[in-house]
Each structure stands twice: as structure tokens, then as C-alpha cells.
Amino acid sequence: MRKLSYLKNVATLTVDEARCTGCGACLEVCPHEVLRMNGRRVQIQDKDACMECGACSRNCPAGAISVQVGVGCAAAVINGMLGRSGAGCCCSIDPDNPSSQGPRCC
Amino acid sequence: MTEQDSTGKKVNMQGVFPMAPVSSCSPESPHPEMMPARLDQPFAEGFMESPSGRIPRVSPSLRTEDRIGTIKARIGVGRMVYTVDPGLYALGEPDRNSPVLVTANYKMSFDSLRGALLGRSAWILVLDTKGINVWCAAGKGTFGTEELVLRIAAVGLKNIVEHKDIILPQLGAPGVAAHLVKKLSGFRVHYGPIRAHDLPAYLDAGMKATRQMRTKTFSLKERAVLIPIELVGTLRTAAIIIPIMFLVSGFLGSKDFVPNLLKDGVFTAAAVLSAVFAGAVLTPLLLPYLPGRAFSVKGFSAGFFTALLLLFLRGIDMGSLHGVLGGSAWVLMMSAVSAYLAMNFTGASTYTSLSGVKKEMRWALPVQIGAGISGICLWLLSGFFA
Ligand code: SF4
Ligand code: SF4
Numbered sequence: 001m002r003k004l005s006y007l008k009n010v011a012t013l014t015v016d017e018a019r020c021t022g023c024g025a026c027l028e029v030c031p032h033e034v035l036r037m038n039g040r041r042v043q044i045q046d047k048d049a050c051m052e053c054g055a056c057s058r059n060c061p062a063g064a065i066s067v068q069v070g071v072g073c074a075a076a077v078i079n080g081m082l083g084r085s086g087a088g089c090c091c092s093i094d095p096d097n098p099s100s101q102g103p104r105c106c
Numbered sequence: 107m108t109e110q111d112s113t114g115k116k117v118n119m120q121g122v123f124p125m126a127p128v129s130s131c132s133p134e135s136p137h138p139e140m141m142p143a144r145l146d147q148p149f150a151e152g153f154m155e156s157p158s159g160r161i162p163r164v165s166p167s168l169r170t171e172d173r174i175g176t177i178k179a180r181i182g183v184g185r186m187v188y189t190v191d192p193g194l195y196a197l198g199e200p201d202r203n204s205p206v207l208v209t210a211n212y213k214m215s216f217d218s219l220r221g222a223l224l225g226r227s228a229w230i231l232v233l234d235t236k237g238i239n240v241w242c243a244a245g246k247g248t249f250g251t252e253e254l255v256l257r258i259a260a261v262g263l264k265n266i267v268e269h270k271d272i273i274l275p276q277l278g279a280p281g282v283a284a285h286l287v288k289k290l291s292g293f294r295v296h297y298g299p300i301r302a303h304d305l306p307a308y309l310d311a312g313m314k315a316t317r318q319m320r321t322k323t324f325s326l327k328e329r330a331v332l333i334p335i336e337l338v339g340t341l342r343t344a345a346i347i348i349p350i351m352f353l354v355s356g357f358l359g360s361k362d363f364v365p366n367l368l369k370d371g372v373f374t375a376a377a378v379l380s381a382v383f384a385g386a387v388l389t390p391l392l393l394p395y396l397p398g399r400a401f402s403v404k405g406f407s408a409g410f411f412t413a414l415l416l417l418f419l420r421g422i423d424m425g426s427l428h429g430v431l432g433g434s435a436w437v438l439m440m441s442a443v444s445a446y447l448a449m450n451f452t453g454a455s456t457y458t459s460l461s462g463v464k465k466e467m468r469w470a471l472p473v474q475i476g477a478g479i480s481g482i483c484l485w486l487l488s489g490f491f492a
Contacts, residue, residue, distance in 0.1 A: 004324055031300060033320075055244075068461065072462055074453060076453060
């Protein structure tokens, strides 16, 4: 199967190489092999594959990675625009009131 | 203990100890969610004595009820509460050296974990994610550092096992800061494979995951299981729209109301259902092969070609103005519906970023609305040339 890739040049991921200690925690958690180790510093190798999940920045002890975290879900964005929560997609469920949700997809 | 937020300003890192429980659904007592898991849950098979009291025991082989529950959850029926109690569970006959695996209290997450561990013993630590799966809960932070640290303390994990290792699914990483968990609880987080069925290999390799275990795929099978839930939701809406359009088509044809209904009305219903099929079934199935990167583009082409095929099968008369208007109307409407449904599949996919989805929607949503409305106008207009 071809590797699926989404829109180019939109991901908000940045790495501050000066702060990176080379611990490798971020490489382990990234589900899309976005980062790679270049010597003892981490580099971005495939920015367009980044889904902005924030696993890398959350697990970086040095605070070297920053990314605007979000869920890439159109239904959630539409619900947000309409001022509603819930319904449609899995990750847009209101966790405090799970019984009010619509379909959950994953 | 700060982290850069999106605007670049320093924010206090969520999940730092000590802190009140996150939950806003516990107004009465401070820690109701820290109760031990109940022994009488239907899937539990007895219990085990431990320094922290009785722990429900579960088996790695799923029963028919568990499998039916998964199917129901997939198609979206009767799933209001599909949860297990948060807390500690014994899988098989675990001892003080057995691995500790952490998961969410969504029953499907719990079942896929234990189902993958046939013939093994382990401790399963279930976090309170309000019945949401690991990935979505991690994004919201309910599968998070704070809940994990509090839960480790609540079940007295340090009295249950001798070691200090806990295994989390890799997809929980967006919510959990491994280095903070270590600092706050003493337990070291190991991120296990993405797919539960890789767990035996991961455990046998001494908690080492291969690259392939760490990469999220979106295979045909993974896409296919997501179809029913999307389809059921969409068909609910279609059930309202189809009767209305069916009746309207009675006024648009060249004959009387009832013959029109039989001819054009039936076609209308078929066209709406085909558009739903194109957007909610064909697009997910053919995702890697459809042109474009944006989901709307993929869905638009699926809808466009489905419309052409349908019009061809119907043998539409492109010589008359009625036929041309009606034909173009259906191409526009069906492409728009399919594009919209495809766009909503971004939420179920495993590689779309929020920045990307927002960028796509900025142009795609107006195009879909425009195509849909002009399609409806052309369709109504075609009635005047019947
Ligand atoms: S945000 Fe997620 S997908 Fe992007 S680089 Fe970090 S871990 Fe990888
Ligand atoms: S987690 Fe942070 S410090 Fe460690 S390798 Fe990645 S960027 Fe560098």
C-alpha cells in the first residue's frame, strides 16, 4: 500500500536543536517517523507526515519540541464553529458527559 | 516544568502533582473514581487476593458477549456505556514479577489488550478515561500523567509488583509525560507497540519494539472497520432528506405526480444513497488510490464518477434541456455530498493534522456548500423544462 500523506507544509512542529539532549524519547513515541537522530541531536525528517498529536513534545524532558496540538477532525471543527460539542467523530466527545455523544468512530 | 504552548508563552504543565482530581464529574466526594474495580463485572472470572485487597480476574479469551459488544460498538447501537471499572485487574495468574499493562476503561480497548495476551499472565491497570479509547483520551489528557500517577497510588501498585516498569500503549503518549510519571510515582513508563497483537513479540524481546510496531498504519482493514459507524450516522440524516426529495421530484418530471414519483422519485432516492455510498464507503476503501491529498478532493472525485455512472445507467437524455439541467444537478449534488462525508472521515483517519484539516476546510467547505446549493437550484429549475 502506498504511504498516505496529508497536506504539505502545514504542520506546526518545530525542534529547538540547541535544547535537545539526544535522549531519544521523542523518536520512540512518534507514530509517523517524523523525527530522526542526527548525531546527538534530533532533526525533523518528514514534517508533512506530522499529525500534530503532541506525543513528542509531551515526552521531551528538555522542552525542545513545540507543536500546536490538535485532532485533525473536520466534524469537530464544524461542531466548534456551530458552538456544539459531541456528535460525529470519536475524538470530539465531551468526556464529562459521554452519554450525550453521537457516534464514536475509533 | 513548563512547556511552550501554541502561542509560545510558557504554560504550567498540566498533570503536575500534587493536584486535585481532574474530574469535574465528582462533585460529591473527592475520590469516587479511585474506588477499586468491582469484582462482579460480567466479564470478570473470580478474583485474586493481593496486598491491595481482592482484584478481579479476567481471562484472555473473549466470550461471545464481548465479541457482540465490539460489533455493536462498531455499528453504533446500544453503546451508551461500554466501559469497564478503572483499577487493577489480574489477567491469568500474575505474580510479583509479571508485567503491568496500562489501558483505557473503554471496553473495546480493554478487550483488545487481553485478547492479545493468550496464554500469558499480567496485571492490567485501567485508567479512568470516561469510556473513551486510548488515542482519543490521550488527546484530551484523560489518559494522562495525572490520572496514571493517581491510579498507581490508588491501587497500591508498589505492593503488588517488585519491579518498577509499566507498559503503556504508544498511542497514549500524547497524554503522558514519561519523565514526569517517573518523578512522581517512581514507575518507569515503557511505550509498547501501537497494535495490541504485537504485544507478545514486544514482551518476548524484553520490551523492545521494532520500527514497524511503532508506526501507525491505515490499512484497508483499519479503514474498513470504521465504515459502519460513519455510515449509520449518515443514513440517519439521509432518512430525513430522501422522503422530502422524493416528494419534490414528483413535481419536477414531465408526467403526472405519481408516474413522476415512480420514475424520478426512485432515481432521486438511489442518487442520494449512491452519494452516501461514494463518500462514506468508497472513499475510505479507495483512500490511497483516489487523487489528491485533501480528503474533500478524494471524496469529490468518488462522488463525481459515481454520479456519471449512475446517469449513464439511467440513460439520461443529454439532448433535452431538462436532461442536461437534471444531470448537472445530480453531478453537483452527489459530488458535494461525497466530498463533505469524505472530509468528515479525517477524524477517523490516523494521519491528518488539525492545521491541515483547517486549511482544507477553508476552501473545501465553501465549495461543497456552493456545489450543493447550485445543484439543488439546477434540479428545481429542470422542472420548468420538463
Ligand atoms: S506531533 Fe506526533 S506526529 Fe508530529 S512529530 Fe510529534 S509525535 Fe510525531
Ligand atoms: S525528547 Fe527532546 S531531548 Fe530527547 S531527543 Fe527528543 S528532542 Fe531531544
